[in-house]
Amino acid sequence: EPEVTQTPSHQVTQMGQEVILRCVPISNHLYFYWYRQILGQKVEFLVSFYNNEISEKSEIFDDQFSVERPDGSNFTLKIRSTKLEDSAMYFCASSQMTGPYEQYFGPGTRLTVT
Amino acid sequence: AQSVAQPEDQVNVAEGNPLTVKCTYSVSGNPYLFWYVQYPNRGLQFLLKYITGDNLVKGSYGFEAEFNKSQTSFHLKKPSALVSDSALYFCAVRDNAGNNRKLIWGLGTSLAVNP
Numbered sequence: 001e002p003e004v005t006q007t008p009s010h011q012v013t014q015m016g017q018e019v020i021l022r023c024v025p026i027s028n029h030l031y032f033y034w035y036r037q038i039l040g041q042k043v044e045f046l047v048s049f050y051n052n053e054i055s056e057k058s059e060i061f062d063d064q065f066s067v068e069r070p071d072g073s074n075f076t077l078k079i080r081s082t083k084l085e086d087s088a089m090y091f092c093a094s095s096q097m098t099g100p101y102e103q104y105f106g107p108g109t110r111l112t113v114t
Numbered sequence: 115a116q117s118v119a120q121p122e123d124q125v126n127v128a129e130g131n132p133l134t135v136k137c138t139y140s141v142s143g144n145p146y147l148f149w150y151v152q153y154p155n156r157g158l159q160f161l162l163k164y165i166t167g168d169n170l171v172k173g174s175y176g177f178e179a180e181f182n183k184s185q186t187s188f189h190l191k192k193p194s195a196l197v198s199d200s201a202l203y204f205c206a207v208r209d210n211a212g213n214n215r216k217l218i219w220g221l222g223t224s225l226a227v228n229p
Contacts, residue, residue: 004157031215043158043204045216056216091157095215102148103217105158 002026004106006092012112013082021077021109023092029104030097032075034067036060036088037108043091049075050097082113116141118207120220127195128228135190135223137205146208147188148217149179153201161203164188175199195227 005024013019025032034046047057049067066078075094079086089110093103117140127133139145149161162173164181172178179190190203202224206217 033216042221043219045218048215058216102160102163104160105150107157
């Protein structure tokens with residue numbers, strides 16, 4: 001069964017450093033998403049991406065964040081200058097193009113900012 | 115404001131007994147409702163969804179959920195719990211007005227099934 005994959009599984013970085021979290025969505029999906037979950041808190045929507053552009057973003061997704069689909073398979077989330085409060089589990093998801101199709105999630109990347 | 119509430123942090127049931135994990139929602143339009151499960155160190159795994167039609171929807175692993183529009187609820191149920199069902203369960207809603215596709219999540223309910 002096809003699945004969403006994410007790398008790395010755990011990333012430790014120092015405050016102020018740039019990080020790139022990588023995702024490979026399911027191959028025939030065209031909508032891509034990033035969510036995050038701070039320990040003990042709700043899963044929060046960050047951004048959705050379709051047709052090589054952001055289709056929706058939350059207030060969390062400020063200028064420090066960016067997304068890219070550099071090739072036909074990868075979907076990345078970049079945090080330019082990490083803060084302590086960026087420490088969280090980051091989930092990538094993908095869904096089919098039309099209809100209310102469910103989103104399929106990757107296993108997540110745990111980001112720890114020290 | 116759109117929101118999802120899961121009123122129970124933890125649910126404990128004995129193996130073989132029926133289980134219910136509660137979810138209520140508040141959205142402006144007609145809701146699309148989802149249940150996901152998260153096993154330790156794993157991602158969020160889709161269980162089932164309600165879009166329209168029959169209020170009782172069936173999903174993976176014997177789970178089902180009942181949509182109740184008047185009570186704005188979408189409770190997850192299973193007739194006979196297994197120890198392997200022990201996990202974290204999340205209810206989510208998508209407001210289908212416009213092009214909005216983001217999911218809004220509950221805090222999650224930890225289900226413990228005791229042998």
